[in-house]
Amino acid sequence: MRPATAALAATLLVTGLVTAPGNAFAASGNADYAEAAREFGVPEPVLLGVAYLGSRWDSHAGSPSRAGGYGPMHLTDAVPAEPGEHHDAEDPRGDPSRPLGVDGHADPAAGRPGTLARAAELTDQDPARLRTDRRENIRGGAALLASLRGDAGEDLGSWYAAVARYSGADDDATARRFADDVYEVVRDGATRVTDTGDTTTLAAHPDVRPDTAALDALGLPQPRAGAECPARLGCEWVPAPYENYDPTDPGAYGNHDQADRPNDLSIDYIVIHDTETSYEQTLELVQDPTYVSWHYTIRSRDGHVAQHVENSDVAWHAGNWFVNSHAIGIEHEGYAAQGSWYTEAMYRNSARLVRYLADRYDVPLDRAHILGHDNVPGTTPGTVAGMHWDPGPYWDWSHYFDLLGAPLPTWGAPHSGVVTPNPDFATNRPRFTGCESAGVDCPSRGSTSLLLHTEPAGDAPLVADVGLRPDGSPSTRAVSDIGARIDAGQRFAVAERRDGWTAIWYLGQKSWFRTPEPRHGRPSGPALVVTPKPGLAQVPVYGRAYPEQAAYAGTGAPPQSVLPLQYAMPAGQRYVVGDVDPPVDYYFAQTWDGPHVVVSGQDRYHQVFLGHRVAYVRAADVDLSLVW
Template sequence: MRNATTRRLATAALAGAVATALFSLPATADRLAATAAFAAAAQEFDVPRDLVVAVGHAESRLDMHGGKPSQDNGYGLMHLVSNPSRHTLEQAASVTGASTNALKNDVTTNIRGGAAARRALADEHGLGTADRDRLDAWYPVVAAYGGAFVPQTKRLYADAVYDLLESGVSAVAPTGERITVAPRSVTPERGTLATTSTTAAPDYPGAIWNPASTANYAPGRTASISTVVHVTQGSYAGTISWFQNPDAQVSAHYVLRSADGEVTQMVADADTAWHARSANPSSLGIEHEGFVDDPAWFTDAMYRSSAAVTTWLCDTYGLAKTRDVIVGHSEVPGNDHTDPGPNWDWDYYMSLVTA
C-alpha cells in the first residue's frame, strides 16, 4: 500500500505545474515564500493548510535551525525524520522528487515534504476525500505522524497540535514573514486514543509517568551527587517518543514542557538514565523542551517548574543547591554537547532553586 501511495502522490506532484512554480522560488528571493509554500503544499497534497502550520509550529516553532538535526534526527520546520525506526525524510524525498539535502535546508521544500508525508500517512489510514476536508478527522493521522510507541504519547503529540489549532498560531518563518492560524473550536476525533489516561510518577509529586524503553536505561544506580540540566533539541512529545524508542539508546529522568512546565518522569530516580555519559551513574537528568539557539522556548513557566523539580531532588536526596552540583550538560566531563547553551538564564534559575 505504501508503494502505491508513493507512486500516486509522485504523479500528482509532477502534475502540479502551479505548485512547482511556487516551490522553485528560493526563500531569500520572496518574502512571502513560506506563505505561498504552505498554501501550495496544502492544495497539492489535499492536507488542511492550518494543520500543516500547526504541526510545524508544534515541532519547531517554524524554525529551520540552520539545517541541524533534532535529537531524533529530524530536520527543518516540519521535522522530517531519518532514524532507524522513522523515515519521513526519505518518504518525502520519494514523493516529491526533492533531494534529502534540499528537504533539510530549504524552507519551501521542507514545507512541501511535510505535507507530502502527512498525505501519504492519511492514505495509509484510509482517510477519504470528504474526511480530508475536516480537521477533526485528521487526529489519528497526526497521532501516528509523531512516531510514538505507546498510546499516551501518541495522544500527547496530537493534542499539542490540536491545542494550537484551537488557540491559534502566530510565528515568524525563517523567511521573515509572519505565519498565522486563526483560533477555532476543535473536537478532535480521537478514536481509540480517547480512553488513554495518565499515571502518577513514582518519584516527583505531580509528574506524569510515561516510562522510557527499558533498552534506554540501566536498572539501579550509585548515589546521586548532581542534577544535569539539558535542552531537548526537539519538542516535548517528540522527546518522550524518542526515549521510548529502543533504538535511541538515550533517556533522562524528567522532561519538561515549554508552554506550561508540565513534568513527565521517564526513568525512576533509583535507575540510571543515559543522558550525560560519564555522569550517568551519579546524576539525575532533566530535559527541557526547546532548542539551544532559540530562547523563546525557555518560558517562565518552565523555569519555575524545573526549579521546583530540582529543589525537590536536592531536598529529597540531600544535594547542595549550588552550581557545582546543579550543572549543565556541557559542563559534564567527557561530553561534547552544548546545552543548555548561552540562552539559559542560570542566575534566574538558581535564584528560583535557592529561594
Template structure:
C-alpha cells in the first residue's frame, strides 16, 4: 500500500498555454493523432499517460462514436458527461462543448483537464502526480458512481486494464498501446467499499449464483410477484451503450424522467455478471415485454464489435440458459430476443455486430466445449501473475499467483467441467510459520481467491476438485 498524501486546500492549476489559447507542445502527427493527443494531454495536465488511456479504453474502447452520446449522456473517447465533466472540461480548456463532444483530441484534453482538477482538489502535489497509484480517488470521482462500491468497481477496472496492458485499434485504424504495468493503487476511503469482483461478496439472495448484487434505485423497477403474477416467457438481450460500471451506476440513479433498469449486466472483458433487479420484479427495459421478460444488458456499444468477446458470449449464454431452464423458456429465437425485436421498440440493440449464431449455439450447448469465463488472474485481481499451476485431472487446474507490488500470493482453483454446477472444489495457501488458509465448498466455477502476504517466505499451496487434488511442498523460498 502506498503512503497517503497529506491533503489540503489547493488552487486548480491551469496551464498558461491553454489560458492564452495556445496549443501545448507535442502535437499529434497525421499518422497517429490519438496517440499524440493522449501524450499531449497527459503532459499538459501532468496525468499519467497510461492511466489516461486505460480510463478512456474502459469507457469507450477509444471510440468517440462521431459525437453521439452514450445511454448515460457521455460524449467522446473520454465519455464527458453533460452537466458534469463536459461542462467542467469546457470551463478549464476554454473549448466549446460542441468541440469537446466531436473532436477526439479536444475530448481527450478535456478528460485530462478534469482529472487534474480532481487531483488538485484531493491535494496531489507534483511528486504525487507522477505516481499512478495516487490517482485512484480522482479516477473513482471521474466515474461519478452512485455508490462507493460501484466507484471502486469503476476505478479497479481502470487499474486492471493498465495491469494487463492495452492494444486497441481506433475507428480510424490507429493502434494505441499501453504496456502491461501492475500498480497497487492507494484506494484511500474506497478501501472500505465492497469489492464487487470478489466472489465472497456475491449475495446469497441473487437469482443467479455467480452474480454480484447491486440493487437498482427503487424508482427504476416495479415490485412484482413473478412468475405467480405474470408468466416469464421471454429473455431480452440488450447492449448498454456504455461501460459495465457506468451501466450499473445508471440503474442506481433515480428518480428521473425516464426510469431504466435491467435484471443483469454482463462485462465484456471477463464475463462478470451483476444483478440489479430481482427476477420476480419488473425491470424497465423492454416496453411491452417488461411484464413477461428478464432483461440482460451487455457492456459496450452496438457499432463497435470489439466489446463482444467470446468470454462475454459464453458467460451471458450460461446466464440465459440458467434462466430458461428455471422458467421453462424454450431456447429459441422466438423466446430469446434482441431489444430491437420487442413490439413497438425504437432501439436497435444488440445490433448487427452481435453474433446471434454463436450466442444461440452457446445457449443450446451446441457451441463446442464450454469454457470457464473466469481465469486465475481475474479471480485474484489486479497485479497478480501466475507463477505455478497444476492440473487436477481433467476437472480443472489450481494456480499459484504472486503480486510483486505488495508481496502477496494468491491461490485459485479453476474448474473445466461441470461449469455452472455446484461441485466440491477447494483452494488453499499456507505461508511457512502461519496457519493454512482454505476456501472450500460447492462452487460453480472456482474456489478462491486465497491470499496471504508471503514476500521472502516459503509457501505450500494446492487445491481439489472432486477426488483430484494437488498438494505442493514448501517452495518459492527466497
C-alpha cells in the first residue's frame, strides 16, 4: 500500500510569473547583462548562467541570501554567524523517556571573507551600492568573473575554470558541480519572469563544450572521502562523534545513536532543516559530542555537502524519536525568518542528494515523506509547543520538487473532494510579521504557504491551534506561528467551497483559504482519506506510531506510553492519508554500552495530514475510503 518511489527525472528549469514589488533593483530584461558583458569582456551567456545558479536572476530587493550574497550575481559579504532558534527549545532527540538537555549554541564563529568587496574594488563602486543597485551588482559580478578569466577567450567553453572559481568552492568536486550546472543552463537555455517583473532570457547553446580540463590546473583538493552521496556531487565526510564524555554516566554520550538501518529500522522520511547559523559554525556544533547531530549539511554559496552521521545510524535532529528513528536529517545553511533566500546551487545539490537517498531507501517523493522540520509532530502534548518551524514559509517547496523530478500536483478539479495547495511562489506573498522585530511586518516575499481563516473572509480570525495556544485563541501572522498555515504539496479533504474560497478539514476545524488561480501541471488525482468509525464522536491522534504495551514483553525495553496529542478527529470530518501503513516500533537506545533493541508491534496506524504537521491515527479507529 506504500506509494512507489517516483521516477527520478532530469532537473527542470522552471518559468516563474511574478509581479514587480517595486524596489531599487527594478530594471528590465537582459540589458544590464549585455552591457556588463561588453564592458568587461565576459560572454553574456556565461554571465547569465552564473547569475542563474546564484539567484535565478532574482534581485530580492537588496536582501542577502543565506550565505550573505546580494543581488542577481550573488556577491557575498563577510558573514557573521548569528545564532538563531535552532535546537534551543525542543529536545532534538525527541524521546521523553531519555530527555536530552542542550544548552544552546557555542560562541559565534568568525565571518568569512566574501566577493562583494573585491567586486566593488574592481568597479570603483561603494559596496553598499552593489548590494542594492541591480545594474551595479551585475557589473560587479562581470568584473569579478573577468578577473578570474585566466586564458579564457571568446569561446564559451573556455570560461569553465573561471566559473568554477567564481563559486567560491574550496574543493575540486564542488567547484566542478557548480560549473557543470552553469553550463547545463547555458546549453539548455532558460527564460524567467524575475522578482522585478522583467523577463530575462538565456538562449540555448546546445553545442557548447566546456573546457573541464582547465580546472585541473588550479589544483583544488578533493573533499574528505567517506560520504554516502551520489557521484560527482562533491560530498565530504566530517564525522559527528559517538563517544562517552563522562565515564561515570553511561547515558552521557553523544551525539547520535548507532543502529543498522534499514535492516533493523526502515528509512521512511527525509527531514529538511535550516541551520540558523553559518555553515562554519554548524560544522563546529555537529562535531561537539555534548551537542546534537544530523546526517548532512549543505552550504549556501556553492551547494557543498558534508555528511556527519552514517545513514545506518540515528541522528538527533527532528525533536521526535519515532521520526528520528526512521529519518535522514539534512541541514541547509540559513535562517527561517530573516530576510534571506536560498541559492539555486543549494536547492539543486539538495535535490540531487534527496533523489539519491530516496532511490536508495525507497522513500516516496511526496510531502508525506519529504518533510520540513515544521511538519514533524510533537511526541506528547507537552512537547507540541516547543517543536520547531524551519525551514519556514520562504522555502520554495514547489521549485524543490521540480528539481527532485517529482513536480507537485495542481489544485485538482473545481469540484474535487481533495486539494493539494500549490500557489505560485513569486506572486503568493502572505503578510507575516516578526522576521526582524516582533509584531512588525516582514518584507513582502514569495512563499508557498497559505493562511487559514475561520470564515471565508480576509479579515476573519485565523484558525486556532490548541497545541500552540491551549486557551483556543486565534493563530497569528507571526512568521514562527504555523498554527494556521498550509504549504505546497500537503493534501487536505475539502469541507466546502464558496465564492472563491475553499474550506478544508484542519486540526478538527473547518478552515478557509482564498482559492488561488489554478496553475498548469500534473493533476492532483484521488486520495485515500480516513474518517472516524461509525458510533465514535471523535478519535485521538498521535505524534508517533508506538507499539501496544504487550509488544515490550521479554524485550528488555521499558514499555512506552501511547499518549494522544491534544488534537482530535471529530465524526464527519475527513483527513488525507500520507502513508497508509507506516512502521510501528520503538527503538530502545539510551546508554553508551547498550542494549539497542527494536520493539515491533502488531497495532496499525495511518499517517495523515492533520494540520501543518502530520500525525498518526490508529487504523482500528477509522475507516478508509477513496475520494476524487
